[in-house]
Amino acid sequence: MTDLRLPRVRDFGQGVGAFALGIVLLALFLLLAGFDVGASLDALWRGAFGSWYEFTSATLVRATPLIILGLAFTLASKAGMLNIGMEGQFAAGAIGATWIGLHVGSVPPVLAMLATVIAAGLFGAAFISFPVLLRARFGVSEVISTLLLNFVGVAAVSYAVTGPLQEPTRVYPQSRTIELSARLPHLGAGSRLHAGFILAVVLVVLLLLLLNHTGYGFRIRAAGAGPRAALISGRMPVTAIGAMALLWSGALAGVGGGVEVSGVSYALYQNLSPGYGFTAIAVALLARLRPELVLVTGVMFGALEAGAAAMQRDAAVPAVAALVVEAVVILVMLLSTRRVR
């Protein structure tokens, strides 16, 4: 389970090819299913890159959670852990951010934003702590446990927006909007791009430094690359390293959810995420688990998500179509490995 067997980074062109192949297969499929392919692809392109506004306010806004979640998957995978539960941690983070965001009206903005994002991270980490405990105590693989908790996360949001966090009139399944002080500022007037994107870039740099320039990062990579060797070396508590990596991964995914609330939606809704937790797996794999490339692939998939939304709006193609491209990318990345080695 630990070895993802991904091709080397210098073959990144191959990754771009995988993405292109995904789009081609999607087009072919739309053609076979009888959709208007020309109009669909036109909507897809214009929704993502049609103008500077589309690029910043649609593509980069969607890239923000994908980059953060892509980093979450990367961190866990480096330690040999598969976090398939980011969708659930994202939901937990969104709940945490909303809860704090509703109660910081009298707090100065920077502190309020900080508190909101940190709460999201704590909620994400708390949410993944069950799988971490199950793994440490009973040896239960984190794969199934994190996967199952996705559904619990969705149910938790559903409960929150019809129960404790529901808006005061108790009519709509959503929360009240969070306080102004907790909202991330927009980057430029008339743009929907928010400071969360800056945070995502900062997190990329931080993860890069952590993994490649600290002893802790070295131990994470060693535990992931060769758990037996790391254990035998006698200086690496492999189980504890894996547990910590999972906790941080859950925290990052939670931050992803928190940033979505404090930067985009300003309130908690059901279906806040259109499947970011799974898309991010493709983001991280296409980036070959390299944080700096996650920034690039995050934007690629952000464009895909933005385009898919436009496709649904303008060409009546369901947005789930984006999943086809994601799946093709993941499968091609897995298949191309053998040729490389």
Add this chain to the structure above:
Amino acid sequence: MSDAILPVAFVAAAVRVGTPLALAAIGEAVTEKSGVINLGVEGAMLAGAFGAAAGAFHGGLLAGVMAGLIAGVAVAALFAVVAIGARANQVISGTAVTLAVTGLTGLLAQRIWGTAGAGLSLPTFAPLPVPGLETVPFLGPAFFRQSVLTYACYLMIPVATWLLFHTRFGLEIRASGESPSAATAAGVAVARTRTLATLIGGACAGLAGASLVLAQVGTFTERMSGGRGFIAIAIVALGRWHPWGVAMASLVFGAATALQYMFQASGTAVPYQVFIALPYLLALAALGIAVGRHRGPAALGQPH
């Protein structure tokens, strides 16, 4: 509904709701015994549900069942190409296959039936009482007034047990799952055995999807498998990779889901989301209990 009938109705509902879980989980048990963990079982189930809906929409119930089964096998074949043929990471391959099916069925359903299958009304299997057995007190109404797909599921339990533990093929499956290199040395074609076991699992998952549509819901909606395939994987661990254990565990999960209907109907103060989350939490707890005692096939998840 009087108090005397309620337990019977509850168990009957548990059996009905547990049927797709049991069908998928028995198949996944066969797959996992060969050393392959297929998270694409969720996708195979969804494809089976879609195939069954499309088949029944155009050609009636039998066509629906066949189409569901074939769709499940096709999805498992795609998984097998990547995970067994190319020896890629099984967890990620299965996740990707499930994503692909979610996208494709979502697109096709919209194309064929319009938005989210609204108004789609399919023929469904009526409960078919088994003459003689249906009159047995309690057991009759609970277990033998079910759809024909539930009876197929009953039949699969001994058949899968026989296949796994009393045939040469079963021995090869188990050898491939415990020690693929030793199996290879003994002349077993491990990749072929694992592929066959995966296809069997896909067929069962396809049937599971068919039973979800044709014996329970009567329509198709986007993402309608709703994680049942993933729950099936937890059920396999709880049932300790044995068809009988898996069937029992499925009944427990069926009961957990049936609780939801009962409590919703009785209007308790407990938020309904608790019951939605219950099967998943139960699955988590089950993994903690089950995996601690029995670790499953030694080479589970390892490419060979």
